[in-house]
Amino acid sequence: MARMKFYCDAERCIECNGCVTACKNENDVPWGVNRRRVVTIKDGEAGERSLSVACMHCSDAPCAAVCPVNCFYTTDDGLVLHDKDICIGCGYCFYACPFGAPQFPEDGAFASRGKMDKCTFCAGGPEEDNSAEERRKYGSNRLAEGKLPLCAEMCATKALLAGDASVISDIYRKRVVNRGASVLDWGVSYENASLRSSKGVQGKATMEE
Amino acid sequence: MLINHRRVLQFPALLFLILIAFPVFAENAPSSYKPVTVPNPATDLWRAVNPQQLPPAEAAMFPGGDSQVQGVQSGVLINQLGQRWRHFRMGQLLPTGSYLLAGAMLAILLFYLIRGKVLIRDGESDKKIERYSIYERLIHWFMAIVFLFLGFSGLILLFGRSLLLPWMGPELFSALASAAKEGHNLFGPLFLLALVLVFLKFVIRNIYQKGDLTWLLKGGGIIGKQDVPSNFFNMGEKTLFWLLIIVGGLIAISGVVLLFPVFGQGRDIMELSHVVHGIAAVVMLSVIIGHIYIGTIGMQGATEGMTSGYCDLNWAKDHHSWWAQRCIDEGKVMPKQQGAAVHHDNPAPAEAEK
Known part of the structure; x- marks a missing residue:
């Protein structure tokens, strides 16, 4: 069985926020809710890197563990989804999540929390696939149409990868080998990658193709 | 200016001490391999992604990132405290809390079986003293109702998933938990209000004074049979208050x-x-379980003060003898019923009333 994963390649992400925009548009996400965000480390300094982050669909999901009403479930694809009909908007998943994925629309007085909203890996919710009800509550269900999440599909530099974990890790592994593992101090990214062809190591990554 | 200079110098000196201390620790650790001397350029990135795993001194060098998404801590990539909190709630609060609450109830059951109901030594008298004014009773019951509601709704959120969900089903339990959450949020601030009102009204009578230690050492007169004098509030009640x-x-x-x-x-x-x-x-709930027991079925004559506002004279002598004596001296003791004498002489109309 496939196990769906996101991976963001920090050497490729250029902080264009295209994934954020794609997600908001595809899923009709309400104001104040951001299922995905791009975080930049050392912004404007040497060594600046960006990472796009959303729900990471954990194997041992903290949100599901602490939920007082047990509204989370893991799909056959390894996605952590939740049922908004069961969710009570307590915010415990938000405390427990390491990535800041659960979001809460403001609902009622004193900015009290409405029902939680988070990245669904463009896989909707427990309702019937691509039904109007599912669309209204969870946004798009691209997986049911055989497509991958739009954030990754739209990524201009292919920094954000989404799909079967083994495929994703293969792609990333090839990149690392081609790029030169930075542990060898060949630097990172594109700057020094071009030097590697002369050292006869390139074949390792491209042998399979 | 002089002070400022000293402060400026203190920090580098501390840093220097920390820096020279670290290699000392490193040398003590047994190592059979040589560490990679070439730094990985990506390490700084991953340190910044998860700075909480670093020692505090190093973590300060890696502040969180920035994000175009506006929001509190939107620049934090990994919040490791979430895992700690998860462990606290699931691994510590749930089991310990259930043991504590069950233990408190078991302790009270054992106390009831061993000691039994605390009776008024000389039985009920026909005289009464005013114990709580209408305002005092009002704020007590206001707080009691708010506390019990918040306690039960909080317990539903804490233990509901393990105790109620399996037999209620997800839909019904979700409705209950949602009501509990909304009610908890809505009436929560009232507890703060009740707390302020109760504090202002009762604080003076709850200041510890001479004799309270004796009361404690003698077990409040509940364990033994000896007379332990106390004022309006005894040591136990004062401790409950604080x-x-x-x-x-x-x-x-x-x-x-x-x-x-x-x-x-x-x-x-x-x-x-x-x-x-x-x-x-959880601590407060365990304490209040004891308070409810001793205020109702655990002690003869204890509830009356908070319901009618008057307590029995003999009850007051038993549990608050200094206060009872002062009331007697000041002439505040009154007969229980105006028609008490008539009542005894003529039992027939009394039965008719029933």
Whole structure:
């Protein structure tokens, strides 16, 4: 069985926020809710890197563990989804999540929390696939149409990868080998990658193709 | 200026001490391999992604990132305290809290079986003393109702998934838990109000004084049969009052932090508030279980003061003898019923009333 994963390649992400925009548009996400965000480390300094982050669909999901009403479930694809009909908007998943994925629309007085909203890996919710009800509550269900999440599909530099974990890790592994593992101090990214062809190591990554 | 210079110098000196201390520790550790001397350029990135795993001194060098998404802590990539909080709630608060609450109820059951109901030594008298005014009773019951509601709704959120969900089913339990959450949020601030009112009204009578230690050492006269004098409130009641003010105050303040996520508080503060809220609430519930027992079925004549406002003279002599004596001296003792004498002489109309 496939196990769906996101991976963001920090050497490729250029902080264009295209994934954020794609997600908001595809899923009709309400104001104040951001299922995905791009975080930049050392912004404007040497060594600046960006990472796009959303729900990471954990194997041992903290949100599901602490939920007082047990509204989370893991799909056959390894996605952590939740049922908004069961969710009570307590915010415990938000405390427990390491990535800041659960979001809460403001609902009622004193900015009290409405029902939680988070990245669904463009896989909707427990309702019937691509039904109007599912669309209204969870946004798009691209997986049911055989497509991958739009954030990754739209990524201009292919920094954000989404799909079967083994495929994703293969792609990333090839990149690392081609790029030169930075542990060898060949630097990172594109700057020094071009030097590697002369050292006869390139074949390792491209042998399979 | 001189002070400023000294402060400026102190920090580098401290840093220097820390820096020379670290290699010393490293040398003591047994190592059979040579570490990679060439730094990995990516390590700084991953340190910045998860700075909480670093020692505090190093973590300060890796502040969080920036994000175009506006929001509290939106630049934090990994919040490791979330895992700590998860462990607290699932691995510590749930089991310990259930043991504590079950233990408190078991202890009271054992106390009831061993000691039995605390009776008035000379039986009920036909005289009474005013114990609580209507205002005092009002704020007591106001707090009691709010506390019990918040206690039960909080317990539903804490233990409901393991105790209620399996037999209620997800839909029904979700409706109950949703009501519990909304009610808890809505009536939570009332507890803070009740706490302030109770504090202002009762604080003077609850200041510890001479004789309280004796009361404690003699076990409050409940364990033995000896007479332990006390004032309006005895040592046990005073301790309950201060527990209520301090532990209840912690519950109320941490609750406000959790209830209004609009002051810019981050997840770390909310997680800490929840830890305080959870521990304090479970402790307070255990204490209040004891209070409810001794105020109702555990002691003869104890409930009357809080319901009718008057207590039996003999009850007052038993449990608050100094106060009872003062009331007798000041002539505040009154007969229980105007028609008490008539009542005894003519039992027939009394039965007709029933």
